[in-house]
Amino acid sequence: MKKIFLVSACLAGAKxxxxxxxxxxxxxxxxxxxGRAIPVCPEQLGGLTTxxxxxxxxxxxxxxxxxGRAKVVTCDGRDVTAAYIRGAEEVLRLAQxxxxxxxxxxxxxxxxxxxxxxxxxxxGNLRPGFGVAAALLAQAGLPVFSEKSWKDKQG
Ligand code: SF4
Numbered sequence: 001m002k003k004i005f006l007v008s009a010c011l012a013g014a015k016x017x018x019x020x021x022x023x024x025x026x027x028x029x030x031x032x033x034x035g036r037a038i039p040v041c042p043e044q045l046g047g048l049t050t051x052x053x054x055x056x057x058x059x060x061x062x063x064x065x066x067x068g069r070a071k072v073v074t075c076d077g078r079d080v081t082a083a084y085i086r087g088a089e090e091v092l093r094l095a096q097x098x099x100x101x102x103x104x105x106x107x108x109x110x111x112x113x114x115x116x117x118x119x120x121x122x123x124g125n126l127r128p129g130f131g132v133a134a135a136l137l138a139q140a141g142l143p144v145f146s147e148k149s150w151k152d153k154q155g
Contacts, residue, residue: 002036003101006091006137008112009039011104011147016041020051025147027154028104037104040094042111042133046087048080055080057110058120061129062088066136072110075122084111088133092140102143104150105134114144 009016012032013024031037044050053074060070065081072084088111095103105112113131118124134144145153 004035004098005031005037006040006095006098006100006103006105007031007037008104008106008109008147009041009044011106012037012039014039014041016044016050018043018050018052018054023106023147027151028147031104038094038098038100040091042084042087042091042131044087045090046083046085046111048083048087053078054122055084055110056118056120056122057129057131061117061127062110062113062132062135063130063139065132066139072132073120084132087111088136091133092136095137095140095142100142102145103134103137104145104147105131105137107146107148114138114146115149 010022011025011028015022055074064070071081111131111133114134116126117129119127138144
């Protein structure tokens with residue numbers, strides 16, 4: 001049976017980003033075309049609109065959000081933590097329903113980031129950590145790649 005991966009919808013060409021744009025990675029769109037990846041957007045699945053104000057995790061990373069120790073807040077100060085958790089849970093539910101072998105998720109996003117994310121100051125600073133959906137998938141034992149680490153893995 002061929003392995004199916006989840007892929008961030010914005011990397012597959014969908015205009016799901018907060019600014020209404022995408023971050024197309026042709027290699028990942030190709031995976032979708034071949035039936036080897038399924039696009040998901042945790043922020044939209046959590047009920048957020050597009051476009052929307054940018055958000056960052058404050059007080060920790062996605063694992064801390066899942067433990068109730070950090071929040072996701074928009075640049076205009078709105079707490080959107082519940083939507084991020086809802087979106088992450090839906091992505092995990094889909095990963096399990098589709099028996100996904102892993103996920104390739106957009107780097108640095110407060111939902112999708114893996115390894116490093118923005119630090120909550122909205123000043124472009126990075127900190128080590130995962131976004132909320134990436135953290136929930138990793139916690140469930142699924143391998144999570146960024147678009148870059150996926151490319152490196154392919155060699
Ligand atoms: Fe892309 Fe993930 Fe942001 Fe959705 S939540 S726009 S898939 S980075």
